[in-house]
Amino acid sequence: xxxxxxxxxxCLGLLCSMPSLWAAxxxxxxxxxxxxxxxxxxxxxxxxxYPGTYKESVYIDKDNxxxxxVVEEGKWPVLEGEGKRNDAILYxxxxxxxxxxxxxHYKGNAIxxxxxxxxxxxxxxxxxxxxxxxxxxxxxxxxxxxxVLSGIEDAAIYVGMCDNVDVRHNEVFDxxxxxxxxxxxxxxxxxxxxxxxxxxxxxxxxxxLPIKTTFDVILRNNFVxxxxxxxxxxxxxxxxKVPQGIGIVxxxxxxxxxxxxxxxxxKTAGIVITDLAFITDISxxxxxxxxxxxxxxxxxxxxxxxxxxxAEVKALMLTQFSRTGPDILxxxxxxxxxxxxxxxxxxxxxxGVKKWSECERKNTADVLSYRIPGGAPSEPVTATNRTKxxxxxxxxxxxxxxxxxxxxxxxxxxxxxxNDAQGIADYIxxxxxxxxxxxxxxxxGHLSPELRKDVAEYMLKVTK
Numbered sequence: 001x002x003x004x005x006x007x008x009x010x011c012l013g014l015l016c017s018m019p020s021l022w023a024a025x026x027x028x029x030x031x032x033x034x035x036x037x038x039x040x041x042x043x044x045x046x047x048x049x050y051p052g053t054y055k056e057s058v059y060i061d062k063d064n065x066x067x068x069x070v071v072e073e074g075k076w077p078v079l080e081g082e083g084k085r086n087d088a089i090l091y092x093x094x095x096x097x098x099x100x101x102x103x104x105h106y107k108g109n110a111i112x113x114x115x116x117x118x119x120x121x122x123x124x125x126x127x128x129x130x131x132x133x134x135x136x137x138x139x140x141x142x143x144x145x146x147x148v149l150s151g152i153e154d155a156a157i158y159v160g161m162c163d164n165v166d167v168r169h170n171e172v173f174d175x176x177x178x179x180x181x182x183x184x185x186x187x188x189x190x191x192x193x194x195x196x197x198x199x200x201x202x203x204x205x206x207x208x209l210p211i212k213t214t215f216d217v218i219l220r221n222n223f224v225x226x227x228x229x230x231x232x233x234x235x236x237x238x239x240x241k242v243p244q245g246i247g248i249v250x251x252x253x254x255x256x257x258x259x260x261x262x263x264x265x266x267k268t269a270g271i272v273i274t275d276l277a278f279i280t281d282i283s284x285x286x287x288x289x290x291x292x293x294x295x296x297x298x299x300x301x302x303x304x305x306x307x308x309x310x311a312e313v314k315a316l317m318l319t320q321f322s323r324t325g326p327d328i329l330x331x332x333x334x335x336x337x338x339x340x341x342x343x344x345x346x347x348x349x350x351x352g353v354k355k356w357s358e359c360e361r362k363n364t365a366d367v368l369s370y371r372i373p374g375g376a377p378s379e380p381v382t383a384t385n386r387t388k389x390x391x392x393x394x395x396x397x398x399x400x401x402x403x404x405x406x407x408x409x410x411x412x413x414x415x416x417x418x419n420d421a422q423g424i425a426d427y428i429x430x431x432x433x434x435x436x437x438x439x440x441x442x443x444x445g446h447l448s449p450e451l452r453k454d455v456a457e458y459m460l461k462v463t464k
Contacts, residue, residue, distance in 0.1 A: 034058045034067070034079075041065055043093075049101065051075035055082060059446040060091040063378070069100030069124075081106030081129065086442040088129065092116050092393065094378050099123045108442050109135050110149075113142075115393025117376040122146050131234075131406055131439050132158045133175075136165070137397040138211075141376035145169045153232055154239050154406075155180040156197070159187060160397050161211040164370050168192065176233045177202055177242065178224075181253075183211045186370045193223045198231045198244045200224040200266070204251035206238065207276065207285030208400030208409070210392045214253035218364055219261060224248055226265040236404055236437055243268050243310040245325075252276045252290050259298035259364055263305065263327070268313050270305035270327040271297075273340075273352070278331065285402070287464070296359055297342040302327040306349065317351065326351045387458040390451065394444065401464055407438055410462055417460065424456035425449065 023044035026037045030052025037047045043064035050070045054077065058067070067089070069077040079088045079101060086108035089098060096113070097120040103110040110129040113119055113136035120143045126133040128151035135158045136142050142165040149156035149172050156172040157179045159165050168190040172178035178194035180202045181187045187203075194200035201224055205214045224247040233240035242249065245268030250256050252275055263270040272278075276290035306325025309317065313325050316332075328342075330352030341359035379389060398406035399413060417423050429452055431441040444452065 038065065049077040051077050053078045053080050055080050057085050057087050058089045060093055060096060061446060063093040064095040065093060066097040067101070071100055076102045078102045078104065080104060083107065086440050087112055090114060090442060094118055104128055106130055107440055111135065113137050113139050115139055115389060117141050117378060127151055135160065136162055138162065138393040140164055141372045143371060150174040152176065153234060154237065158182065159184050161209060164372050164376065166369050166371055173197060174229060176231055176239050181214065181217055182206055183209050183214055185213065185215050187217045188220065188367065188370045189218065189222065190220045191222065194227065195223070195225045196229055197227045198229050199242050199246040199249055200227040202249045203253045203256055204249065205253060205276065205288050206400060206405065207288040208403045210396050212287045215255040217253060218257045218259065218367060219248065220364060221260040224261055224263045228267045234437065234439065238405065245310065246272050247305065250292050250295065251278050252288065252292055254293045256292065257296040257298065257364055258300060261300045263300060263302045266305045267308040268306065268310050269325045269329045270302045272329050274331040293339055295340040296361060298359060298363060299344060302348055328353060387454040390455045391458050395455065395459060401462065407441060408435070410459060414460055419460065421453055421456040421460055424459065425452035428452055
């Protein structure tokens with residue numbers, strides 16, 4: 001029996017259709033268009049994608065839509081970017097699910113969320129999709145599980161400016177960064193296998209974004225091994241500055257708990273705790289507090305780390321009369337105060353944690369999930385906040401205010417266009433590659449001309 005669906009959903013004032021009274025399955029066969037099926041779908045519908053090769057980008061701006069691949073006798077549906085399409089799937093609706101797809105050879109991202117609450121991304125294979133693999137941005141209440149990702153030049157899984165997200169049971173390998181939690185609060189990263197990346201797991205703050213904090217993150221029961229791949233990130237990007245050979249990086253984030261992980265074979269260090277000076281300019285955003293605070297390190301199994309550290313770490317260790325890098329490295333001045341704690345510190349080769357106190361907390365068994373029971377409500381959309389939400393959900397994750405991210409800083413865009421909002425609106429509808437050191441921008445042509453103009457005008461007025 002078909003199930004009734006909820007009524008009256010909003011998705012940032014884009015092109016949502018009114019929901020039908022009953023959900024339906026909409027099949028897509030090889031040679032047909034997934035986007036055509038999405039255009040026909042009403043909230044609550046499931047788009048069933050059968051085995052075949054689909055050479056397209058798919059935009060979902062409706063609530064309560066599911067994209068579900070149908071795997072038959074080992075044959076998967078494949079979204080093929082052919083090295084020329086920027087993104088495979090862009091979603092902005094709430095209650096979105098995508099599962100059981102193979103996505104490969106896109107230049108930008110495999111699955112990108114542009115706001116949208118209550119998202120589920122699971123059972124997907126992502127190979128060589130450019131900048132990011134899975135990239136939810138500015139959303140609440142998400143689940144990312146049982147995905148396998150490789151060959152990504154920034155982060156395989158990148159959770160940006162989100163709240164209440166579980167990332168679990170994924171395998172990430174042969175990427176620059178395995179899993180990144182950035183400017184995000186209340187995240188559980190659990191039971192993932194991060195191996196053979198430049199760095200395995202990263203929890204950090206990027207200055208210049210609308211959300212200024214990262215806190216309340218648990219890294220638990222992950223396998224973080226042999227992350228020694230040379231860094232092949234885009235020159236000038238933040239992630240291109242991450243040294244190879246690091247298992248876990250905690251940069252400027254607060255209230256991070258590290259428990260039950262197996263961290264081994266990372267040639268520079270098992271875990272690095274540092275401030276914003278590690279790979280960014282502290283002065284670039286005075287509202288981003290640069291130091292990691294209230295860190296909790298519980299029992300972890302760490303061995304065979306630091307066998308061949310990069311030069312900067314090697315020089316630091318020589319000051320301690322050690323020829324090898326550490327299991328745990330807290331860089332000088334970053335996280336060496338007593339509001340951080342560790343248990344059983346004698347089990348690890350460490351630097352910079354002597355002043356840390358003994359943790360009173362012994363485990364995180366009380367935390368089963370950070371997702372919100374019953375789901376997160378849709379963001380209320382009004383005439384006054386609509387363009388702000390669009391800017392935060394679509395633009396800000398790639399264009400930080402005054403520092404380089406995926407695209408040029410907002411300040412650079414303002415200087416280039418000055419008062420020409422229409423010029424920005426036209427460009428985002430049909431972008432083309434301008435700068436050789438930046439990836440191509442995904443088209444936002446699914447937004448109406450009015451919305452493109454409004455968000456362009458907002459972008460020109462942003463001051464921080």
